[in-house]
Amino acid sequence: MPELEAERLYTAAEIEDATGIKRSTIRAGKTRGTWPEPDSVSGRADQWYGRTITAALTNRRGYRHRASNDD
DSSP: OOOOOTTSEEEHHHHHHHHOOOHHHHHHHHHHTSSOOOSEEETTEEEEEHHHHHHHHHHSOOOOOOOOOOO
């Protein structure tokens, strides 16, 4: 899991850079209720505290790619 500063606010772009989770995935998760609402909004940019992101990632289901059989 990436090291995020608990009290720092991160934008979706910064979360993508730090975790690899795409901004579009964060937006979709917010719409579906699977990603937390932002802790702050600055202009049009949603922002989350590092502690909120860490909690969301801890509770997030991991995805694995299935190995394909080329037989």
